[in-house]
Amino acid sequence: MNLKHGQGVFYYPDGSKYDGSWVEDQRHGHGMYTYPNGDSYDGEWLQHQRHGQGVYTYHDTGSKYSGTWVMGKMESVGEFIHLNHKYQGNFHINNPSGPGKYVFDFGCEQHGEYLQVDQVIAKCLFLVCYRNKGRAMFIKFLTIVKGNGHIISNY
Numbered sequence: 001m002n003l004k005h006g007q008g009v010f011y012y013p014d015g016s017k018y019d020g021s022w023v024e025d026q027r028h029g030h031g032m033y034t035y036p037n038g039d040s041y042d043g044e045w046l047q048h049q050r051h052g053q054g055v056y057t058y059h060d061t062g063s064k065y066s067g068t069w070v071m072g073k074m075e076s077v078g079e080f081i082h083l084n085h086k087y088q089g090n091f092h093i094n095n096p097s098g099p100g101k102y103v104f105d106f107g108c109e110q111h112g113e114y115l116q117v118d119q120v121i122a123k124c125l126f127l128v129c130y131r132n133k134g135r136a137m138f139i140k141f142l143t144i145v146k147g148n149g150h151i152i153s154n155y
Contacts, residue, residue, distance in 0.1 A: 020045065035059075043069065067091065089114075 004010065004022040011017050020031015027033065027045040034040045043054015050056070050069040057064045067078020074091040089100015095114070102110040 046071070 021029030038059030044052025
């Protein structure tokens, strides 16, 4: 039987590419996978799944997720980095979950918690903008969003 094992580069028929460790014909250990659309994942693999620490980069937007992966899903502590802001916090099954914060390039931080309740996501967020001489302005608001992304209410 001819199985991939050890270090190597494999080019898939769909145009994707994996450069990294193999164990018994599966991506396993550290490696970089480049998807047909240009997205890439550089990190740890287990049984052909993103698993452990790694960075997924979205080619079209330049956004990145850097953090923990469990069997192909964003889990536990991570950071989602966008062009002018980033989210730092916990993730569960690819979604923000629990405590976290948005950090904006213009100096504001939005602290809060994501809760998943029967297809309704409740975000309780606090916006903190740091002004001159360390003074802070606090704005507290609650946004309740349906699972489809429509805002139910703002407080």
